[in-house]
Amino acid sequence: MFGKLRAWGREHPAVVDLLTIAPLVFVALALVPEYVADPVGESTRFGVPGVLALSGVLLTPLLWRRRFPRETFAVVAGISFLQWLVGIEPLPANLAVLVGMYGVAARCRLEWAVGAAAVVEFGTFLALRSWNDLSLEVFINASVFMLAVWFAGIYANMRRRYVQGLEERAERAERERDQQALIATAAERARIARELHDVVAHNVSVIVVQADGAGFAIDSDPEQARRAVQAISATGRQALTEMRRLVGVLRDDAASAEDYQPQPGLAQLEELVRQVRESGLPVEMTIDGDLSGLPEGEQLVIYRIVQEALTNSLKHGGPGARAEVQVESGGREIVVRVVDDGRGAAARVSEGGHGLIGMRERVTMYGGTMDAAPRIGGGFLVVARLPAVVREGAA
Structure with missing residues (x-):
């Protein structure tokens, strides 16, 4: 009331x-x-x-x-x-x-x-x-009455300022909440943009390479052309599944959690390397050290770095190029190194700038550093250093 x-x-x-x-x-x-x-x-x-x-x-x-x-x-x-x-x-x-x-x-x-x-x-x-x-008595009584009115006004002033302070703090908290929501939304959009770039760039590059191979072998080696077409089909399905999972995050009526596949991690690196090999780029991979305690987010960062680097090697390396992937755990630091001996190093810096920026953003998010530059004598080198963040509860 x-x-x-x-x-x-x-x-x-x-x-x-x-x-x-x-x-x-x-x-x-x-x-x-x-x-x-x-x-x-x-x-x-x-x-x-x-x-x-x-x-x-x-x-x-x-x-x-x-x-x-x-x-x-x-x-x-x-x-x-x-x-x-x-x-x-x-x-x-x-x-x-x-x-x-x-x-x-x-x-x-x-x-x-x-x-x-x-x-x-x-x-x-x-x-x-x-x-x-x-008289002194009359003057004191009048003064006391006047002071009572004055103190009532002072109290009302303090009360009004206190209420205004509460309202301002409430408005500021509401603005900060809205700003945090906008920041979180922008961060989520940036994350989805990175994920979509990695998914599309890698899978489309694999599809293009396999399609070119099938086109060259369709007359001379139908069996090889058939395998290439099968690889295109599998890669396309995988790309659609990942894109559906990412785009589903933006939907208001998003599907249930069981409809989404988990994010890729270190366990999927072998499958990634195998897929790149089948696309025509010989790749050697070595993993040194125990990486089982890494959180899923950092595993995803490592996976995306390797995926982006191999995709660039596949796109720009040219015929006869070879690549090598090394993931080393030195206790407090994880070093991811992807190197190839192909050509087109300058094109990777200019045309693949968005992918390199995305890799750096991922690494920086975990407090790491990344270097990507052409090698002296040919080829391209990507080196990322991440702090070894151990997941809670891991041995």
């Missing part, structure tokens, strides 16, 4: 301001005849209409006390000072000075609030002195 009232108050601030000062307006206007009938100063000079007008002038600026608290207080205090100079006794409407001081304390900085309190205190002294009632 109170939450609804606060929300309604924020939507209708002018109505709230009017309702807030309505009791003071009623009391001030109701007591005007009494003050005119038993004056202390110069009220009889103006009569009831003049006192009503003065009360209206004192109370009307309070409608803008929240939007312009300092200006409102200055106007009301100035009118009250002129009233004292003329000799008109204080009216109930002069309580507007306290309301204005409360507005300054509740909505302005502390120095402005202290200044407003000092002005009201001085005005209280002048008013009591004009009544010839400047």
